[in-house]
Amino acid sequence: MVPQSHYLILGAILFTIGSVGVFTRRNALIIYMCIELMLNAVNLTFIAFSRFLNNMDGHVFAFMIMTVAAAEAAVGLAIILALFRNRQTVNVDDINLLKG
Amino acid sequence: MQLLIFYLLGGVAISAALLMLTNKQPVNAAMSLIVTMLCLAGIYVLLEAHLIAALQIIVYAGAIMVLFLFIIMLLNIQEKEGRLSGRKLFLQGAGIVMIGFILINVIRLTVSDNLAAKTQGFADGFGTTRAVAKLLFTEFVLPFEIASVLLLAAMVGAVILAKQKVE
Numbered sequence: 001m002v003p004q005s006h007y008l009i010l011g012a013i014l015f016t017i018g019s020v021g022v023f024t025r026r027n028a029l030i031i032y033m034c035i036e037l038m039l040n041a042v043n044l045t046f047i048a049f050s051r052f053l054n055n056m057d058g059h060v061f062a063f064m065i066m067t068v069a070a071a072e073a074a075v076g077l078a079i080i081l082a083l084f085r086n087r088q089t090v091n092v093d094d095i096n097l098l099k100g
Numbered sequence: 101m102q103l104l105i106f107y108l109l110g111g112v113a114i115s116a117a118l119l120m121l122t123n124k125q126p127v128n129a130a131m132s133l134i135v136t137m138l139c140l141a142g143i144y145v146l147l148e149a150h151l152i153a154a155l156q157i158i159v160y161a162g163a164i165m166v167l168f169l170f171i172i173m174l175l176n177i178q179e180k181e182g183r184l185s186g187r188k189l190f191l192q193g194a195g196i197v198m199i200g201f202i203l204i205n206v207i208r209l210t211v212s213d214n215l216a217a218k219t220q221g222f223a224d225g226f227g228t229t230r231a232v233a234k235l236l237f238t239e240f241v242l243p244f245e246i247a248s249v250l251l252l253a254a255m256v257g258a259v260i261l262a263k264q265k266v267e
Contacts, residue, residue, distance in 0.1 A: 005211040016200025017117045024193045051147045067247045071254035077171045078261035
């Protein structure tokens with residue numbers, strides 16, 4: 001029997017790895033993939049809590065998170081595509097028109 | 101036995117996530133992320149979340165990551181960035197790792213592992229499609245309908261954003 005804290009710690013480790021990637025990588029696509037990893041870690045936390053509290057609401061919420069992640073992936077990648085067409089780069093350091 | 105499977109899947113998931121973090125090529129990073137998602141699907145099966153495990157493979161690893169790979173190959177990125185260079189970036193990364201360490205210890209110290217009180221009296225079809233659908237169509241029907249509107253909006257938005265300008 002796997003204790004509950006193991007699942008939560010695994011979710012926390014994956015979330016940390018994803019957030020380190022969001023802050024330190026410079027390629028917009030890798031940053032986006034790290035965001036998806038963070039969403040997956042949160043999904044794992046929801047499912048773990050749902051099982052250990054014997055409540056099915058966590059599954060429905062994980063379903064909704066997946067839906068939102070799919071919609072966000074489609075629109076975000078379209079934005080990155082349009083950005084690449086205009087600036088010929090996906091390095092987030094070069095996209096600094098709004099910089100003061 | 102379950103503990104062994106969990107450690108195996110968890111270890112592969114964490115190492116694939118670290119591989120994704122430190123990879124120069126975006127295609128290799130996407131492949132590592134797919135491995136992580138498949139390991140997470142295995143862990144969902146351990147947690148008796150059968151529908152979510154199947155959806156994870158179908159939707160996440162099978163549709164979203166394929167979309168990622170399409171865009172990566174379409175843009176044909178020539179990777180020029182240095183490998184996580186810069187002292188400021190390293191300090192930011194180290195700060196986040198410290199916050200993650202604190203988070204893990206908070207979880208370890210506050211979550212009580214008494215299983216006997218909670219894991220008895222499981223409903224018979226816990227985690228099956230029928231149980232999720234029962235909730236989704238009765239108690240959570242409003243989020244369900246709003247999710248469909250959200251998907252419609254995302255479809256329209258993605259088509260408009262990615263459309264080439266007609267000359």
